[in-house]
Amino acid sequence: MRQLYEFLEQDNRSAGFARVAISTLAVLLVWQLVSMLVTNRLLLVPPAEVAAALVKEVESGAMWTNAVATVTAVVTSFIVSVAIGVAVGLALASSRVLSLTGGPVLSALNSVPIIALAPLFIAWLGLGFASKFVLVIMVAVFPVVVTTEAGLRATDKQLVEAARSFNATPLQIFSTVTFPYALPFIVSGIRVAWARALVGIVVAEFFGSFAGFGFAILSASQTFDTARVLGYVIMLGAMGLIGSVLFATLERRLAPWRQE
Amino acid sequence: MSDAIRLKVEKIDKVFKRRDKPSVEALRSIDMSVAEGEFVSIVGASGSGKSTLLRIIDGLIAPSGGRVLVDGRAVDKPGPDRAMVFQQDSLLPWKTVVDNVAYGLTLAGTRRADAERTAQRFIDIAGLQGFEHHYPHQLSGGMRQRVNVARALAVNPKILLLDEPFAALDAQTREIMQTELLSIWQETRKTVLLITHQIDEAVFLSDRVIVFSARPGTIREEIPVTLPRPRTLELKRSPAFVELVDHIWKLIEAEVRAGIKQS
Numbered sequence: 116m117r118q119l120y121e122f123l124e125q126d127n128r129s130a131g132f133a134r135v136a137i138s139t140l141a142v143l144l145v146w147q148l149v150s151m152l153v154t155n156r157l158l159l160v161p162p163a164e165v166a167a168a169l170v171k172e173v174e175s176g177a178m179w180t181n182a183v184a185t186v187t188a189v190v191t192s193f194i195v196s197v198a199i200g201v202a203v204g205l206a207l208a209s210s211r212v213l214s215l216t217g218g219p220v221l222s223a224l225n226s227v228p229i230i231a232l233a234p235l236f237i238a239w240l241g242l243g244f245a246s247k248f249v250l251v252i253m254v255a256v257f258p259v260v261v262t263t264e265a266g267l268r269a270t271d272k273q274l275v276e277a278a279r280s281f282n283a284t285p286l287q288i289f290s291t292v293t294f295p296y297a298l299p300f301i302v303s304g305i306r307v308a309w310a311r312a313l314v315g316i317v318v319a320e321f322f323g324s325f326a327g328f329g330f331a332i333l334s335a336s337q338t339f340d341t342a343r344v345l346g347y348v349i350m351l352g353a354m355g356l357i358g359s360v361l362f363a364t365l366e367r368r369l370a371p372w373r374q375e
Numbered sequence: 376m377s378d379a380i381r382l383k384v385e386k387i388d389k390v391f392k393r394r395d396k397p398s399v400e401a402l403r404s405i406d407m408s409v410a411e412g413e414f415v416s417i418v419g420a421s422g423s424g425k426s427t428l429l430r431i432i433d434g435l436i437a438p439s440g441g442r443v444l445v446d447g448r449a450v451d452k453p454g455p456d457r458a459m460v461f462q463q464d465s466l467l468p469w470k471t472v473v474d475n476v477a478y479g480l481t482l483a484g485t486r487r488a489d490a491e492r493t494a495q496r497f498i499d500i501a502g503l504q505g506f507e508h509h510y511p512h513q514l515s516g517g518m519r520q521r522v523n524v525a526r527a528l529a530v531n532p533k534i535l536l537l538d539e540p541f542a543a544l545d546a547q548t549r550e551i552m553q554t555e556l557l558s559i560w561q562e563t564r565k566t567v568l569l570i571t572h573q574i575d576e577a578v579f580l581s582d583r584v585i586v587f588s589a590r591p592g593t594i595r596e597e598i599p600v601t602l603p604r605p606r607t608l609e610l611k612r613s614p615a616f617v618e619l620v621d622h623i624w625k626l627i628e629a630e631v632r633a634g635i636k637q638s
Binding site: 271273274276277278279280281282283287291292295369370371372 | 433435452453454455458459461463464465467468469478479482483510511512530
Protein backbone atom coordinates (compact mmCIF):
# COMPACT_ATOMS: atom_id res chain seq x y z
CA MET A 116 0.00 0.00 0.00
CA ARG A 117 2.76 2.37 1.04
CA GLN A 118 4.74 1.44 -2.06
CA LEU A 119 1.74 2.18 -4.28
CA TYR A 120 1.35 5.54 -2.56
CA GLU A 121 4.98 6.43 -3.17
CA PHE A 122 4.75 5.30 -6.80
CA LEU A 123 1.71 7.52 -7.40
CA GLU A 124 3.49 10.52 -5.93
CA GLN A 125 6.25 10.28 -8.51
CA ASP A 126 6.57 12.81 -11.28
CA ASN A 127 6.95 10.53 -14.29
CA ARG A 128 4.84 9.37 -17.17
CA SER A 129 3.80 5.93 -15.90
CA ALA A 130 2.79 7.33 -12.51
CA GLY A 131 0.81 9.97 -14.35
CA PHE A 132 -1.02 7.36 -16.39
CA ALA A 133 -1.69 5.34 -13.25
CA ARG A 134 -3.19 8.39 -11.55
CA VAL A 135 -5.48 9.06 -14.52
CA ALA A 136 -6.50 5.40 -14.64
CA ILE A 137 -7.32 5.34 -10.94
CA SER A 138 -9.41 8.51 -11.05
CA THR A 139 -11.26 7.30 -14.17
CA LEU A 140 -12.03 4.00 -12.51
CA ALA A 141 -13.26 5.80 -9.41
CA VAL A 142 -15.64 7.92 -11.47
CA LEU A 143 -16.94 4.87 -13.34
CA LEU A 144 -17.44 3.06 -10.06
CA VAL A 145 -19.42 5.89 -8.48
CA TRP A 146 -21.44 6.25 -11.68
CA GLN A 147 -22.21 2.53 -11.65
CA LEU A 148 -23.26 2.61 -7.99
CA VAL A 149 -25.49 5.66 -8.45
CA SER A 150 -27.14 4.17 -11.52
CA MET A 151 -27.94 1.07 -9.47
CA LEU A 152 -29.78 3.29 -7.01
CA VAL A 153 -31.47 5.48 -9.61
CA THR A 154 -33.34 2.95 -11.66
CA ASN A 155 -35.24 5.36 -13.89
CA ARG A 156 -33.29 4.92 -17.16
CA LEU A 157 -34.61 8.23 -18.47
CA LEU A 158 -32.62 10.00 -15.80
CA LEU A 159 -29.44 7.96 -15.67
CA VAL A 160 -27.98 4.97 -17.46
CA PRO A 161 -25.00 2.90 -16.32
CA PRO A 162 -21.59 3.24 -18.05
CA ALA A 163 -21.93 -0.01 -20.02
CA GLU A 164 -25.08 1.19 -21.78
CA VAL A 165 -23.43 4.47 -22.68
CA ALA A 166 -20.51 2.57 -24.17
CA ALA A 167 -22.93 0.44 -26.16
CA ALA A 168 -24.69 3.56 -27.45
CA LEU A 169 -21.33 5.01 -28.50
CA VAL A 170 -20.46 1.83 -30.38
CA LYS A 171 -23.82 1.97 -32.17
CA GLU A 172 -23.20 5.58 -33.19
CA VAL A 173 -19.80 4.64 -34.60
CA GLU A 174 -21.25 1.69 -36.52
CA SER A 175 -24.08 3.76 -38.02
CA GLY A 176 -21.62 6.46 -39.15
CA ALA A 177 -23.44 9.16 -37.20
CA MET A 178 -20.47 9.59 -34.91
CA TRP A 179 -18.21 10.37 -37.85
CA THR A 180 -20.61 12.90 -39.39
CA ASN A 181 -21.07 14.68 -36.07
CA ALA A 182 -17.37 14.59 -35.22
CA VAL A 183 -16.39 16.09 -38.58
CA ALA A 184 -18.95 18.88 -38.20
CA THR A 185 -17.97 19.76 -34.65
CA VAL A 186 -14.20 19.32 -34.91
CA THR A 187 -13.80 21.28 -38.16
CA ALA A 188 -15.98 24.12 -36.87
CA VAL A 189 -14.37 24.31 -33.43
CA VAL A 190 -10.78 23.92 -34.61
CA THR A 191 -11.09 26.51 -37.39
CA SER A 192 -12.78 29.07 -35.20
CA PHE A 193 -10.41 28.31 -32.31
CA ILE A 194 -7.35 28.92 -34.48
CA VAL A 195 -8.84 32.15 -35.79
CA SER A 196 -9.70 33.30 -32.26
CA VAL A 197 -6.14 32.63 -31.08
CA ALA A 198 -4.79 34.66 -34.01
CA ILE A 199 -7.20 37.53 -33.36
CA GLY A 200 -6.63 37.33 -29.61
CA VAL A 201 -2.84 37.53 -29.92
CA ALA A 202 -3.09 40.39 -32.43
CA VAL A 203 -5.45 42.41 -30.23
CA GLY A 204 -3.35 41.64 -27.13
CA LEU A 205 -0.24 42.88 -28.96
CA ALA A 206 -2.01 46.07 -29.98
CA LEU A 207 -3.21 46.69 -26.43
CA ALA A 208 0.21 46.00 -24.92
CA SER A 209 1.97 48.28 -27.38
CA SER A 210 -0.22 51.31 -26.82
CA ARG A 211 -1.17 52.67 -23.43
CA VAL A 212 -3.87 54.89 -24.89
CA LEU A 213 -5.40 51.99 -26.80
CA SER A 214 -5.32 49.82 -23.70
CA LEU A 215 -6.95 52.48 -21.52
CA THR A 216 -9.60 53.24 -24.16
CA GLY A 217 -10.30 49.75 -25.43
CA GLY A 218 -9.75 47.90 -22.16
CA PRO A 219 -13.07 48.78 -20.48
CA VAL A 220 -15.01 47.92 -23.64
CA LEU A 221 -13.29 44.56 -23.82
CA SER A 222 -13.86 43.72 -20.17
CA ALA A 223 -17.52 44.75 -20.53
CA LEU A 224 -17.84 42.42 -23.53
CA ASN A 225 -16.00 39.75 -21.61
CA SER A 226 -18.42 39.88 -18.70
CA VAL A 227 -21.52 39.75 -20.89
CA PRO A 228 -22.59 36.09 -21.24
CA ILE A 229 -22.09 36.05 -24.99
CA ILE A 230 -23.55 32.57 -25.10
CA ALA A 231 -26.92 34.22 -24.43
CA LEU A 232 -26.60 35.97 -27.77
CA ALA A 233 -26.48 32.66 -29.63
CA PRO A 234 -30.07 32.92 -30.97
CA LEU A 235 -29.26 36.39 -32.32
CA PHE A 236 -26.12 35.17 -34.11
CA ILE A 237 -28.12 32.42 -35.70
CA ALA A 238 -30.78 34.90 -36.81
CA TRP A 239 -28.04 37.04 -38.38
CA LEU A 240 -25.87 34.35 -39.90
CA GLY A 241 -28.25 31.45 -40.48
CA LEU A 242 -27.91 27.81 -39.53
CA GLY A 243 -24.58 26.15 -40.17
CA PHE A 244 -20.91 27.01 -40.12
CA ALA A 245 -20.98 30.82 -40.09
CA SER A 246 -22.94 31.19 -36.88
CA LYS A 247 -20.88 28.52 -35.08
CA PHE A 248 -17.70 30.22 -36.29
CA VAL A 249 -18.64 33.66 -35.00
CA LEU A 250 -20.07 32.46 -31.69
CA VAL A 251 -16.98 30.40 -30.86
CA ILE A 252 -14.69 33.30 -31.71
CA MET A 253 -16.72 35.64 -29.54
CA VAL A 254 -16.38 33.40 -26.48
CA ALA A 255 -12.84 32.13 -27.06
CA VAL A 256 -11.03 35.31 -28.02
CA PHE A 257 -11.07 37.15 -24.69
CA PRO A 258 -8.86 34.91 -22.56
CA VAL A 259 -6.21 35.09 -25.28
CA VAL A 260 -6.44 38.90 -25.50
CA VAL A 261 -6.16 39.28 -21.74
CA THR A 262 -3.23 36.90 -21.22
CA THR A 263 -1.35 38.19 -24.26
CA GLU A 264 -1.53 41.74 -22.99
CA ALA A 265 -0.69 40.70 -19.43
CA GLY A 266 2.22 38.53 -20.56
CA LEU A 267 3.72 41.23 -22.72
CA ARG A 268 3.38 43.79 -19.94
CA ALA A 269 4.80 41.46 -17.30
CA THR A 270 8.13 41.28 -19.09
CA ASP A 271 11.27 41.28 -16.97
CA LYS A 272 12.71 44.80 -16.93
CA GLN A 273 16.21 43.48 -16.23
CA LEU A 274 16.14 41.31 -19.34
CA VAL A 275 15.03 44.28 -21.43
CA GLU A 276 17.81 46.39 -19.95
CA ALA A 277 20.38 43.70 -20.76
CA ALA A 278 19.11 43.50 -24.34
CA ARG A 279 19.30 47.28 -24.66
CA SER A 280 22.80 47.20 -23.27
CA PHE A 281 23.72 44.91 -26.17
CA ASN A 282 22.31 47.54 -28.52
CA ALA A 283 19.19 45.56 -29.43
CA THR A 284 16.66 47.26 -31.69
CA PRO A 285 13.06 47.53 -30.45
CA LEU A 286 12.12 44.69 -32.79
CA GLN A 287 14.95 42.52 -31.40
CA ILE A 288 13.87 43.32 -27.84
CA PHE A 289 10.39 42.15 -28.78
CA SER A 290 11.47 38.96 -30.52
CA THR A 291 14.21 37.90 -28.09
CA VAL A 292 12.82 39.09 -24.74
CA THR A 293 9.25 40.35 -24.56
CA PHE A 294 7.57 37.76 -26.75
CA PRO A 295 9.32 34.63 -25.44
CA TYR A 296 8.62 35.88 -21.92
CA ALA A 297 4.92 36.30 -22.73
CA LEU A 298 4.57 32.99 -24.56
CA PRO A 299 3.73 30.78 -21.53
CA PHE A 300 1.14 33.37 -20.45
CA ILE A 301 -0.39 33.29 -23.93
CA VAL A 302 -0.52 29.50 -23.94
CA SER A 303 -2.34 29.49 -20.61
CA GLY A 304 -4.89 31.85 -22.18
CA ILE A 305 -5.15 29.52 -25.15
CA ARG A 306 -5.89 26.65 -22.79
CA VAL A 307 -8.82 28.54 -21.30
CA ALA A 308 -9.92 29.57 -24.79
CA TRP A 309 -10.12 25.93 -25.88
CA ALA A 310 -12.45 25.05 -23.00
CA ARG A 311 -14.62 28.04 -23.81
CA ALA A 312 -14.62 27.21 -27.51
CA LEU A 313 -16.10 23.81 -26.71
CA VAL A 314 -18.92 25.41 -24.73
CA GLY A 315 -19.46 27.85 -27.57
CA ILE A 316 -19.67 25.17 -30.22
CA VAL A 317 -22.17 23.06 -28.27
CA VAL A 318 -24.45 26.02 -27.65
CA ALA A 319 -24.23 27.09 -31.29
CA GLU A 320 -25.10 23.57 -32.35
CA PHE A 321 -28.00 23.46 -29.90
CA PHE A 322 -29.60 26.50 -31.41
CA GLY A 323 -29.06 25.87 -35.03
CA SER A 324 -27.28 23.21 -37.00
CA PHE A 325 -27.82 19.97 -38.83
CA ALA A 326 -24.85 18.04 -37.51
CA GLY A 327 -22.34 18.06 -34.66
CA PHE A 328 -22.09 16.82 -31.10
CA GLY A 329 -24.36 19.58 -29.80
CA PHE A 330 -26.96 18.77 -32.43
CA ALA A 331 -26.74 15.07 -31.60
CA ILE A 332 -27.10 15.72 -27.85
CA LEU A 333 -30.16 17.87 -28.43
CA SER A 334 -31.86 15.41 -30.77
CA ALA A 335 -31.06 12.47 -28.48
CA SER A 336 -32.48 14.24 -25.46
CA GLN A 337 -35.65 15.06 -27.40
CA THR A 338 -36.16 11.32 -27.89
CA PHE A 339 -35.20 10.64 -24.24
CA ASP A 340 -32.20 8.62 -25.37
CA THR A 341 -30.12 9.31 -22.25
CA ALA A 342 -27.37 6.83 -23.18
CA ARG A 343 -26.69 8.70 -26.43
CA VAL A 344 -26.73 12.09 -24.67
CA LEU A 345 -24.13 10.94 -22.16
CA GLY A 346 -22.07 9.28 -24.89
CA TYR A 347 -21.69 12.55 -26.80
CA VAL A 348 -21.03 14.47 -23.59
CA ILE A 349 -18.15 12.08 -22.96
CA MET A 350 -16.83 12.78 -26.47
CA LEU A 351 -16.86 16.51 -25.70
CA GLY A 352 -15.20 15.84 -22.37
CA ALA A 353 -12.45 13.91 -24.13
CA MET A 354 -11.88 16.82 -26.54
CA GLY A 355 -11.62 19.18 -23.61
CA LEU A 356 -9.20 16.93 -21.77
CA ILE A 357 -6.95 16.40 -24.80
CA GLY A 358 -6.71 20.16 -25.37
CA SER A 359 -6.06 20.86 -21.72
CA VAL A 360 -3.27 18.27 -21.43
CA LEU A 361 -1.73 19.39 -24.71
CA PHE A 362 -1.60 23.06 -23.79
CA ALA A 363 -0.46 22.38 -20.24
CA THR A 364 2.43 20.35 -21.65
CA LEU A 365 3.24 23.12 -24.11
CA GLU A 366 3.22 25.66 -21.28
CA ARG A 367 5.71 23.56 -19.30
CA ARG A 368 7.94 23.09 -22.34
CA LEU A 369 8.01 26.82 -23.03
CA ALA A 370 8.82 27.80 -19.48
CA PRO A 371 10.82 25.03 -17.82
CA TRP A 372 12.46 27.54 -15.47
CA ARG A 373 9.15 28.19 -13.73
CA GLN A 374 8.93 24.63 -12.46
CA GLU A 375 11.96 24.53 -10.18
CA MET B 376 49.46 49.36 -18.94
CA SER B 377 49.60 52.24 -21.37
CA ASP B 378 48.60 55.70 -20.31
CA ALA B 379 46.08 56.25 -23.13
CA ILE B 380 42.74 57.33 -21.73
CA ARG B 381 40.07 54.88 -22.77
CA LEU B 382 37.08 56.22 -20.85
CA LYS B 383 36.50 59.80 -19.87
CA VAL B 384 33.55 61.09 -17.89
CA GLU B 385 33.12 64.87 -18.07
CA LYS B 386 30.97 66.89 -15.67
CA ILE B 387 28.18 64.33 -15.54
CA ASP B 388 25.05 65.47 -13.70
CA LYS B 389 21.90 63.46 -13.27
CA VAL B 390 18.63 64.66 -11.84
CA PHE B 391 15.68 62.29 -11.77
CA LYS B 392 12.45 64.21 -12.25
CA ARG B 393 9.50 62.51 -10.60
CA ARG B 394 5.83 63.17 -10.94
CA ASP B 395 4.23 64.67 -7.82
CA LYS B 396 7.44 64.31 -5.84
CA PRO B 397 10.55 66.42 -5.45
CA SER B 398 13.19 65.55 -8.03
CA VAL B 399 16.27 63.66 -6.90
CA GLU B 400 19.79 64.75 -7.66
CA ALA B 401 21.64 61.47 -8.17
CA LEU B 402 24.97 62.71 -9.50
CA ARG B 403 26.70 66.06 -9.43
CA SER B 404 29.56 67.05 -11.67
CA ILE B 405 31.35 63.72 -11.94
CA ASP B 406 34.77 63.95 -13.60
CA MET B 407 36.84 60.84 -13.94
CA SER B 408 38.80 58.81 -16.43
CA VAL B 409 39.98 55.25 -16.83
CA ALA B 410 43.16 54.38 -18.71
CA GLU B 411 43.41 51.61 -21.27
CA GLY B 412 43.69 48.26 -19.51
CA GLU B 413 43.12 49.79 -16.10
CA PHE B 414 40.89 48.21 -13.45
CA VAL B 415 38.93 50.87 -11.57
CA SER B 416 36.27 50.38 -8.91
CA ILE B 417 33.69 52.77 -7.56
CA VAL B 418 32.50 52.29 -3.98
CA GLY B 419 29.99 54.28 -2.02
CA ALA B 420 27.00 54.03 0.26
CA SER B 421 23.58 53.19 -1.14
CA GLY B 422 22.17 56.20 -2.91
CA SER B 423 25.53 57.48 -4.09
CA GLY B 424 24.39 57.16 -7.70
CA LYS B 425 27.19 54.79 -8.68
CA SER B 426 24.85 52.42 -10.47
CA THR B 427 23.27 55.37 -12.27
CA LEU B 428 26.70 56.51 -13.42
CA LEU B 429 27.44 53.05 -14.81
CA ARG B 430 24.17 53.10 -16.77
CA ILE B 431 24.98 56.53 -18.14
CA ILE B 432 28.39 55.28 -19.28
CA ASP B 433 26.77 52.24 -20.90
CA GLY B 434 24.29 54.58 -22.62
CA LEU B 435 21.20 53.05 -21.03
CA ILE B 436 20.15 56.34 -19.49
CA ALA B 437 20.92 59.88 -20.58
CA PRO B 438 22.74 62.27 -18.25
CA SER B 439 21.17 65.61 -17.36
CA GLY B 440 24.47 67.27 -18.17
CA GLY B 441 28.02 66.44 -19.19
CA ARG B 442 29.27 63.73 -21.51
CA VAL B 443 30.96 60.35 -21.75
CA LEU B 444 33.89 59.80 -24.09
CA VAL B 445 35.26 56.46 -25.25
CA ASP B 446 38.63 56.85 -26.96
CA GLY B 447 37.86 60.55 -27.29
CA ARG B 448 34.51 60.08 -29.00
CA ALA B 449 31.29 61.07 -27.22
CA VAL B 450 28.79 58.24 -26.75
CA ASP B 451 25.11 58.60 -25.93
CA LYS B 452 23.72 55.12 -26.49
CA PRO B 453 24.85 51.54 -25.95
CA GLY B 454 27.54 50.37 -28.35
CA PRO B 455 29.81 47.42 -29.01
CA ASP B 456 32.74 49.24 -27.36
CA ARG B 457 31.12 48.79 -23.91
CA ALA B 458 29.51 45.74 -22.34
CA MET B 459 27.75 45.46 -19.03
CA VAL B 460 27.69 42.64 -16.50
CA PHE B 461 24.49 42.95 -14.50
CA GLN B 462 23.88 42.06 -10.89
CA GLN B 463 21.75 38.99 -11.49
CA ASP B 464 18.93 37.34 -13.38
CA SER B 465 19.63 39.11 -16.60
CA LEU B 466 20.21 35.85 -18.48
CA LEU B 467 17.47 34.71 -20.82
CA PRO B 468 15.87 31.78 -18.96
CA TRP B 469 14.73 30.07 -22.19
CA LYS B 470 18.20 30.04 -23.73
CA THR B 471 21.04 27.64 -22.96
CA VAL B 472 24.40 28.83 -21.66
CA VAL B 473 25.96 28.87 -25.12
CA ASP B 474 23.02 30.80 -26.60
CA ASN B 475 23.12 33.25 -23.73
CA VAL B 476 26.83 33.86 -24.18
CA ALA B 477 26.29 34.28 -27.93
CA TYR B 478 23.32 36.61 -27.36
CA GLY B 479 25.12 39.92 -27.89
CA LEU B 480 26.78 38.58 -31.02
CA THR B 481 23.56 37.29 -32.59
CA LEU B 482 21.88 40.64 -31.86
CA ALA B 483 24.71 42.29 -33.77
CA GLY B 484 24.02 40.00 -36.73
CA THR B 485 26.96 37.60 -36.38
CA ARG B 486 26.41 34.31 -38.20
CA ARG B 487 25.26 31.58 -35.84
CA ALA B 488 28.24 29.29 -36.35
CA ASP B 489 30.71 32.13 -35.76
CA ALA B 490 28.78 33.37 -32.74
CA GLU B 491 28.83 29.89 -31.21
CA ARG B 492 32.54 29.48 -31.84
CA THR B 493 33.29 32.80 -30.14
CA ALA B 494 30.88 31.94 -27.33
CA GLN B 495 32.69 28.64 -26.79
CA ARG B 496 35.99 30.46 -26.36
CA PHE B 497 34.58 32.61 -23.55
CA ILE B 498 32.75 29.66 -22.04
CA ASP B 499 36.19 28.07 -21.71
CA ILE B 500 37.73 31.22 -20.26
CA ALA B 501 34.93 31.55 -17.73
CA GLY B 502 35.26 27.91 -16.67
CA LEU B 503 31.85 26.82 -17.92
CA GLN B 504 32.95 23.82 -19.98
CA GLY B 505 30.42 21.02 -19.81
CA PHE B 506 27.55 23.38 -19.05
CA GLU B 507 27.06 24.70 -22.60
CA HIS B 508 23.61 23.19 -22.96
CA HIS B 509 22.34 23.85 -19.46
CA TYR B 510 19.67 26.43 -18.81
CA PRO B 511 20.29 29.23 -16.30
CA HIS B 512 17.84 27.79 -13.77
CA GLN B 513 19.95 24.63 -13.67
CA LEU B 514 23.05 26.59 -12.60
CA SER B 515 24.19 27.95 -9.24
CA GLY B 516 24.38 31.69 -8.67
CA GLY B 517 28.14 31.66 -9.19
CA MET B 518 27.85 29.78 -12.47
CA ARG B 519 25.17 32.17 -13.68
CA GLN B 520 27.46 35.11 -13.03
CA ARG B 521 30.20 33.42 -15.04
CA VAL B 522 27.77 33.20 -17.92
CA ASN B 523 27.00 36.87 -17.42
CA VAL B 524 30.71 37.77 -17.58
CA ALA B 525 31.29 35.51 -20.59
CA ARG B 526 28.34 37.07 -22.41
CA ALA B 527 29.75 40.55 -21.92
CA LEU B 528 33.27 39.51 -22.99
CA ALA B 529 32.01 37.68 -26.08
CA VAL B 530 31.12 40.91 -27.89
CA ASN B 531 34.77 41.93 -27.48
CA PRO B 532 34.17 45.30 -25.83
CA LYS B 533 36.91 47.79 -25.09
CA ILE B 534 35.39 48.51 -21.69
CA LEU B 535 33.79 46.06 -19.32
CA LEU B 536 31.25 47.59 -16.94
CA LEU B 537 30.33 45.50 -13.90
CA ASP B 538 27.36 46.43 -11.74
CA GLU B 539 27.88 44.72 -8.37
CA PRO B 540 28.38 41.45 -10.21
CA PHE B 541 28.91 39.32 -7.11
CA ALA B 542 26.51 41.04 -4.70
CA ALA B 543 23.97 38.23 -4.81
CA LEU B 544 26.53 35.49 -4.14
CA ASP B 545 27.51 34.03 -0.80
CA ALA B 546 30.79 35.23 0.72
CA GLN B 547 32.90 32.20 -0.23
CA THR B 548 31.68 32.03 -3.81
CA ARG B 549 32.27 35.75 -4.07
CA GLU B 550 35.94 35.38 -3.10
CA ILE B 551 36.48 32.68 -5.71
CA MET B 552 34.73 34.74 -8.35
CA GLN B 553 36.96 37.71 -7.52
CA THR B 554 40.12 35.77 -8.21
CA GLU B 555 38.60 34.38 -11.40
CA LEU B 556 37.65 37.86 -12.56
CA LEU B 557 41.24 38.93 -11.95
CA SER B 558 42.63 36.11 -14.05
CA ILE B 559 40.12 36.79 -16.83
CA TRP B 560 41.13 40.44 -16.72
CA GLN B 561 44.79 39.53 -16.89
CA GLU B 562 44.10 37.26 -19.86
CA THR B 563 41.94 39.68 -21.85
CA ARG B 564 43.49 43.01 -20.81
CA LYS B 565 40.14 44.79 -20.87
CA THR B 566 39.54 48.18 -19.35
CA VAL B 567 37.27 47.51 -16.37
CA LEU B 568 34.98 49.73 -14.35
CA LEU B 569 33.38 47.94 -11.40
CA ILE B 570 30.69 49.14 -9.02
CA THR B 571 30.57 47.47 -5.64
CA HIS B 572 29.43 47.75 -2.04
CA GLN B 573 32.29 45.56 -0.90
CA ILE B 574 35.30 47.71 -0.06
CA ASP B 575 37.64 44.72 0.18
CA GLU B 576 36.47 43.56 -3.24
CA ALA B 577 37.26 46.95 -4.75
CA VAL B 578 40.73 47.10 -3.18
CA PHE B 579 41.56 43.50 -4.02
CA LEU B 580 40.68 43.86 -7.71
CA SER B 581 41.55 47.42 -8.63
CA ASP B 582 44.38 49.66 -9.70
CA ARG B 583 42.37 52.56 -8.38
CA VAL B 584 39.33 52.94 -6.13
CA ILE B 585 37.03 55.92 -6.50
CA VAL B 586 35.01 56.69 -3.38
CA PHE B 587 31.61 58.32 -3.88
CA SER B 588 29.68 60.39 -1.39
CA ALA B 589 25.90 60.06 -1.26
CA ARG B 590 22.94 62.25 -2.25
CA PRO B 591 24.00 63.69 -4.61
CA GLY B 592 26.77 61.38 -5.72
CA THR B 593 30.10 63.18 -5.97
CA ILE B 594 33.65 61.92 -5.99
CA ARG B 595 35.03 62.13 -2.47
CA GLU B 596 38.45 60.64 -3.04
CA GLU B 597 40.44 58.67 -5.59
CA ILE B 598 42.76 56.10 -4.05
CA PRO B 599 45.47 54.40 -6.11
CA VAL B 600 46.03 50.77 -5.10
CA THR B 601 49.67 49.92 -5.59
CA LEU B 602 49.56 46.44 -4.06
CA PRO B 603 51.62 44.06 -6.22
CA ARG B 604 50.07 41.82 -8.88
CA PRO B 605 49.28 39.04 -9.48
CA ARG B 606 47.17 39.08 -6.35
CA THR B 607 45.92 36.11 -4.40
CA LEU B 608 43.38 35.90 -1.61
CA GLU B 609 46.20 35.95 0.98
CA LEU B 610 46.68 39.58 0.11
CA LYS B 611 43.45 40.32 1.93
CA ARG B 612 45.19 39.55 5.22
CA SER B 613 48.22 41.78 4.64
CA PRO B 614 48.50 44.94 6.78
CA ALA B 615 48.72 47.23 3.73
CA PHE B 616 45.47 45.81 2.39
CA VAL B 617 43.64 46.06 5.69
CA GLU B 618 44.85 49.62 6.14
CA LEU B 619 43.48 50.66 2.74
CA VAL B 620 40.12 49.03 3.37
CA ASP B 621 39.94 50.72 6.74
CA HIS B 622 40.74 54.11 5.24
CA ILE B 623 37.96 53.77 2.64
CA TRP B 624 35.49 52.50 5.20
CA LYS B 625 36.07 55.60 7.32
CA LEU B 626 35.32 57.77 4.29
CA ILE B 627 31.84 56.33 3.81
CA GLU B 628 30.96 55.04 7.26
CA ALA B 629 28.89 58.05 8.30
CA GLU B 630 26.78 57.86 5.15
CA VAL B 631 26.26 54.12 5.43
CA ARG B 632 25.01 54.63 8.99
CA ALA B 633 22.73 57.48 7.89
CA GLY B 634 21.42 55.25 5.09
CA ILE B 635 20.50 52.51 7.54
CA LYS B 636 18.50 54.93 9.66
CA GLN B 637 16.69 56.35 6.65
CA SER B 638 15.42 53.10 5.24
